[in-house]
Amino acid sequence: MALLQISEPGQTPEPHQRKRAVGIDLGTTNSLVASVRSGNADTLPDHQGEHILPSVVHYGEQGVTVGQQAEQHMISDALDTIVSVKRLMGRGLHDLSTLGGVMPYRFVESESQMPLIETRRGAVSPVEVSAEILRSLAVRATETLGGELDGAVITVPAYFDESQRQATKDAAKLAGLNVYRLLNEPTAAAVAYGLDQGGEGLIAVYDLGGGTFDISILRLQKGVFEVLATGGDTALGGDDFDKAVAGWMLAQAGVNESTLTNEQHRQIMLEGRRAKEALTDHESVDVSFNGWSGVLTTQPFNALADELIDRTLRAFKRALRDAGFKAKDIEAVVMVGGSTRMPRVRSRIADFAKKQPLTSIDPDRVVAVGAALQADVLAGNKSGDDMLLLDVIPLSLGLETMGGLMEKVVHRNTTIPVARAQEFTTYKDGQTAMAINVFQGERELIKDNRSLARFELRGIPALPAGGAKIRVTFQVDADGLLGVSAEEMSTGVKSSIQVKPSYGLTDDEIARMLKDSYSHAVDDRNSRRLLEQQVEADRLLEALVAAMQADGEALLNEEEYRSVLADMEQLKATRQGDDADAITREIERVSKATEEFAARRMNQGIRKALSGHSIDDFEES
Ligand code: ADP
Ligand code: MG
Numbered sequence: 001m002a003l004l005q006i007s008e009p010g011q012t013p014e015p016h017q018r019k020r021a022v023g024i025d026l027g028t029t030n031s032l033v034a035s036v037r038s039g040n041a042d043t044l045p046d047h048q049g050e051h052i053l054p055s056v057v058h059y060g061e062q063g064v065t066v067g068q069q070a071e072q073h074m075i076s077d078a079l080d081t082i083v084s085v086k087r088l089m090g091r092g093l094h095d096l097s098t099l100g101g102v103m104p105y106r107f108v109e110s111e112s113q114m115p116l117i118e119t120r121r122g123a124v125s126p127v128e129v130s131a132e133i134l135r136s137l138a139v140r141a142t143e144t145l146g147g148e149l150d151g152a153v154i155t156v157p158a159y160f161d162e163s164q165r166q167a168t169k170d171a172a173k174l175a176g177l178n179v180y181r182l183l184n185e186p187t188a189a190a191v192a193y194g195l196d197q198g199g200e201g202l203i204a205v206y207d208l209g210g211g212t213f214d215i216s217i218l219r220l221q222k223g224v225f226e227v228l229a230t231g232g233d234t235a236l237g238g239d240d241f242d243k244a245v246a247g248w249m250l251a252q253a254g255v256n257e258s259t260l261t262n263e264q265h266r267q268i269m270l271e272g273r274r275a276k277e278a279l280t281d282h283e284s285v286d287v288s289f290n291g292w293s294g295v296l297t298t299q300p301f302n303a304l305a306d307e308l309i310d311r312t313l314r315a316f317k318r319a320l321r322d323a324g325f326k327a328k329d330i331e332a333v334v335m336v337g338g339s340t341r342m343p344r345v346r347s348r349i350a351d352f353a354k355k356q357p358l359t360s361i362d363p364d365r366v367v368a369v370g371a372a373l374q375a376d377v378l379a380g381n382k383s384g385d386d387m388l389l390l391d392v393i394p395l396s397l398g399l400e401t402m403g404g405l406m407e408k409v410v411h412r413n414t415t416i417p418v419a420r421a422q423e424f425t426t427y428k429d430g431q432t433a434m435a436i437n438v439f440q441g442e443r444e445l446i447k448d449n450r451s452l453a454r455f456e457l458r459g460i461p462a463l464p465a466g467g468a469k470i471r472v473t474f475q476v477d478a479d480g481l482l483g484v485s486a487e488e489m490s491t492g493v494k495s496s497i498q499v500k501p502s503y504g505l506t507d508d509e510i511a512r513m514l515k516d517s518y519s520h521a522v523d524d525r526n527s528r529r530l531l532e533q534q535v536e537a538d539r540l541l542e543a544l545v546a547a548m549q550a551d552g553e554a555l556l557n558e559e560e561y562r563s564v565l566a567d568m569e570q571l572k573a574t575r576q577g578d579d580a581d582a583i584t585r586e587i588e589r590v591s592k593a594t595e596e597f598a599a600r601r602m603n604q605g606i607r608k609a610l611s612g613h614s615i616d617d618f619e620e621s
Helices: 093-102 126-145 162-174 185-192 238-253 262-281 298-323 343-353 366-378 507-519 521-555 558-576 580-593 595-610
Strands: 005-007 021-026 030-037 040-043 056-059 064-066 081-083 116-119 122-124 151-156 179-184 201-208 213-221 224-233 284-289 292-297 330-336 397-401 405-410 418-424 433-440 450-458 470-476 481-488
Touching: 021 126, 021 185, 021 366, 030 126, 030 366, 040 366, 056 126, 064 126, 126 162, 151 162, 151 185, 151 366, 162 179, 179 185, 179 366, 185 201, 185 213, 185 224, 185 330, 185 366, 201 224, 201 298, 201 343, 213 298, 224 298, 238 262, 238 284, 238 292, 238 298, 262 284, 262 298, 292 298, 298 343, 330 343, 330 366, 397 470, 405 418, 405 470, 405 521, 433 481, 450 481, 521 558, 521 580, 521 595, 558 580, 580 595
Parallel strands: 005 481, 021 151, 151 179, 201 330
Antiparallel strands: 021 030, 030 040, 056 064, 056 081, 116 122, 201 213, 213 224, 284 292, 397 405, 397 433, 418 470, 433 450, 470 481
16 A cells, blocks of 8 residues: 655656546637546646636737737737637638628638638638637646646537538647547536436526527437537627627717727727626626716616527527427526526526526536546546556545635545645635645544644735635655645745655554544534534624724614624624534525625725726726
């Protein structure tokens, strides 16, 4: 049995012995890459910790850039910054007219009927542009997984025809990827939720992305998905919600849209998107455009949204009818696409399908996650039973988090070598150091597990609680040697580990620790949940104390002030008890009750920031 030892951080383990297989969601607006690591499918972040790669390619003087970097040129260098190239995949020049006026590029004809886009770096085909996006994701995956990729599953819309699918495969080949297969996006989403494990039934996949809406009706029988019907609207998506908000702003400001310059047009669309996304988490948002400013609240926004949502519901009904079913026949609705974060979209779908849609997996990542699961199977990695015991980690490795809880980073029985990173954040406002306590064991509380090492990360920038992003990476090499490193993502501050000698466990000790964890499993889970809720309650209480001290008297009338104090008292009382569910409910109640106070504080903060400046000061920024 391999003994776990602590090594200096920063040592890379030997290349992985499993096949490196990835799933790629090549989206119209955004693209992602995911992989199954340690039995867990998740998307892979870039160096900045971003999982999402905007599907934007910039052909600049200095070279080609992709993603966030390319996005920066969308306004200043629009003609050389290619967005939404997916719409052009597998299309001929004659198809372009049907795509509407969304494509401002200089198209040129080519011998192959394929439209080429003129850029300062020469004419490029949509296949080449897509290949840039795929290459960027492949590089990210290669670096994260520590070696060349064996293969990829790439997702495409269910309605893609042969030439669109072929174009996608060509792009992958150009990017140097070995394509195991293309997978329909809705099927991937259903796989991500494990619906393929769950027998039979009718599944609807509702995908509202940036520029398109897709509805797919799938039937699952004996683990095989059949696409019964697809529908949707290739010119309806999140962008239209942005447009609706922009239109609302122009009307409020009394500005005629036809007087806007191209630049101003892009600007107001971006402001519309910002406002729309803010309304997903807030009841109101301050908006401004070209000297005008105002407030958009949920109600008028929902009214704007409803018209667009109605259109998706009509397509949904049509697809159901095509499939020969009714809304009541649906077993599950899977939500895909960033726009399904909008609470209004979720509630309207729940009303229509008479059941809560599945939203627990990030709607941006769900397709990539499903593709990764498929890729893992196709690579032949799913050999859970015949794993060699010597090649696995005998006991889980993790960290202490608030409340004395064990957060497992690398799970027991994970094949080695392995590298796993997880992000943590600060608990207190202005916290500049963090103690990293490394533990080994299966129990929920660290006091029941074994301490392996302890070190500190200092020099974290002082930010509000939850503001700093600290990535802790565990690496176990082929010999079972453990290295742990911590890095603050915005400043790049890294920790140096203080190595403590570790003593290997005997097989008997491991057996005992495992037995303990099984016999205490239920107890442990309950105390973990209780502790988590107590920490959550403390966090809320601390925030409220600070808010009341700072702004309570200024922003609340007497009655409101007393009511917040009473809420805090009650939360404190419930928190002392041992009923985790009651604490959860109380946290929700108090959060809701103090939402208005929080909103006022935010508005005040913005007003303060603006006071003493004229609007002109901000226009350039
Ligand atoms: P695509 O499939 O076209 O690549 P995505 O699924 O990535 O697109 O969705 C992008 C859309 O999701 C954008 O219109 C974006 O504004 C929207 N979106 C992202 N986050 C939110 C949010 N929190 N609230 C509302 N809309 C959001
Ligand atoms: Mg998408």
